[in-house]
Amino acid sequence: MDGAVNEYSLLDVFKEAKNLKAIAAELPITDFALLRLCLSIIYATHRGQVLDTELWADWFEEGLPVDNIERYLEEHSEYFDLFHPETPFFQVANLRNSKDERFGLERLILDVPSGKPYMTTRIGAGLDSVSYSEGARALVTLHAFDIAGIKTGAVGDPRVKGGKGYGIGTGWTGRLGGIFFEGANLHDTLMLNLVGTHPSSGTRWANDAPAWETFHWDAGDAQAAENPSLEATGPQALYTWQSRRVRLFPEDGVIKHVIVAQGDPLAPQNMLDLEPMSGWRNSPAQQKALKSPTPVYMPRDHDPARMLWRNVGTLLPAGRTNTSVEERFRTSVSSEWLGELYLDEMLPHEYPVRLHGVGLVYGSQQAVVDELYDDVVSGQLATFASTNPQVQQAISNAVEASEQAVLALRNLAANIATSRGLDLEGPREEASTLAYAALDAPFREWFSRATPENIVELLPEWVERALSLILAIGLDMTSRAVSISFFGREHQDRRYNAPLSEAWFRSALAKIRKSFIPTTHTEERA
Structure with a gap:
């Protein structure tokens, strides 16, 4: 030993x-x-x-x-x-x-x-x-x-x-x-x-x-x-x-x-x-x-x-x-x-x-x-x-909220790429890499503190943490892209540019928050 x-x-x-x-x-x-x-x-x-x-x-x-x-x-x-x-x-x-x-x-x-x-x-x-x-x-x-x-x-x-x-x-x-x-x-x-x-x-x-x-x-x-x-x-x-x-x-x-x-x-x-x-x-x-x-x-x-x-x-x-x-x-x-x-x-x-x-x-x-x-x-x-369904659901929700946040970031990267007329797959994969690297250590630390008694209460903490990390990466993306994709371009009868992409991104994160954090917790946070 x-x-x-x-x-x-x-x-x-x-x-x-x-x-x-x-x-x-x-x-x-x-x-x-x-x-x-x-x-x-x-x-x-x-x-x-x-x-x-x-x-x-x-x-x-x-x-x-x-x-x-x-x-x-x-x-x-x-x-x-x-x-x-x-x-x-x-x-x-x-x-x-x-x-x-x-x-x-x-x-x-x-x-x-x-x-x-x-x-x-x-x-x-x-x-x-x-x-x-x-x-x-x-x-x-x-x-x-x-x-x-x-x-x-x-x-x-x-x-x-x-x-x-x-x-x-x-x-x-x-x-x-x-x-x-x-x-x-x-x-x-x-x-x-x-x-x-x-x-x-x-x-x-x-x-x-x-x-x-x-x-x-x-x-x-x-x-x-x-x-x-x-x-x-x-x-x-x-x-x-x-x-x-x-x-x-x-x-x-x-x-x-x-x-x-x-x-x-x-x-x-x-x-x-x-x-x-x-x-x-x-x-x-x-x-x-x-x-x-x-x-x-x-x-x-x-x-x-x-x-x-x-x-x-x-x-x-x-x-x-x-x-x-x-x-x-x-x-x-x-x-x-x-x-x-x-x-x-x-x-x-x-x-x-x-x-x-x-x-x-x-x-x-x-x-x-x-x-x-x-x-x-x-x-x-x-x-x-633990075989408690509430405990298992809280763990699944923590992972699912993370996955949905990463998906929102991938979509942001794709929308910015579309506004510039670029291929989509490369930016999406880069966004995934950045996102999971940012979430990895914090999730492990959060999970190590979880118990069957407290994990339901800890879930909103993780969701907020994950959304905050993903938001920071997304804002960095849009700040770097805004100078060259502010006006953007039309694609399939829809306008794509950096400001619109950021707005859609923020909306997606808000929906994730609403889905995984109880209303009472959101009101207390406000």
Whole structure:
């Protein structure tokens, strides 16, 4: 907790969880993948037993059942040996291609898209070798986030054609808009993302198991093939999903070469009850393509141009009374679980947490990485977990008022551009960039002060603040434009100039104020 970064064994991570701030690996996506690995081990340790809200609260207060975790890791130790001769961790011991080739580490290290070293933190000699520990972290990350495209054709895989393994998509976690909650230390972070079962619901994910327990270890060369009996059964399976077949080659105490082949494919449609750490979106296109009589939900991946706070209203738990199956967005199971804990009064309401969004944005045919998404929103646990409709409406209104104010500024920029005979899209995008940059830090600060008890009262404060910030940007625009667009021009039987554009802009902001601030508050302000 002193800020130092150290390496720990898996067991020591659990033993020291209350003394560790967070997982801090090479990349945020690695942190996320390792967090999911740790959670899968906790789930596996407690399999067959009900983790209800009361037991969850006991673990949150007293600590994880480390003795049980240690016993589980000892009983399954052969699966956590990176170079076990038969069951190496997250690998296939005999994996090879027809030429017995070995390949460079650019196929393992995800911050180095092959042939594009401009995105790397490891160039040249830095890719010659990695330590066993870094190799293990990269291995977990690869299964979770690997790019799509052609891989090495592995002996024993009937899918191979002409020595190549053709694409099955990205790693499973790369398809998600990763969402998790961070607490004061690693123990609390693990607990906040450990989904249990409400007493009224029965056992959840009863047949779930991690990859090392379900992999077809006895299949010989056919280990390279798709696992014919594998099913997506819940978080244990999905958090450890073997999207690739991999083999690491040690040499002189380091890892220098690797083989990466295709692994187990997984379709993303309607996985929302099995995958707890992502939001979801209703996809009419998928419903039509699959000819499904019911809505089809896809993972709601992150938009790099959209800050996480702009989505926060759709990431809140729906609560037990919500029975609709046709919402545009569905929140994560982990968020719904926090809502259950909140309703059962098992959470410390004033506990500060961070809602963390993480993921990759893939480029052409998902075969390259364009961007890494990593954003957080801080607030009180009760605010994120509350299922009170008034609280959720206040949060949604705060975001919506901001969005409408930005739209008003975009329209102002477009109207000024029209008065000058310019293209509209460039000024609109510039206005959006300026607006969201101005709103970003103030919104985060405002949200961090919000509680279920005060957020309705705080909403007018935010709306006024947002409108003030946007008004200042708009007035600066018109002051710079007035000298060259005072008289303006006619366009589609309408006069456009800077003064008129400003008047329309002010009118739009006034309508937003009226829509989101109660009349009594407006009268008091006057």
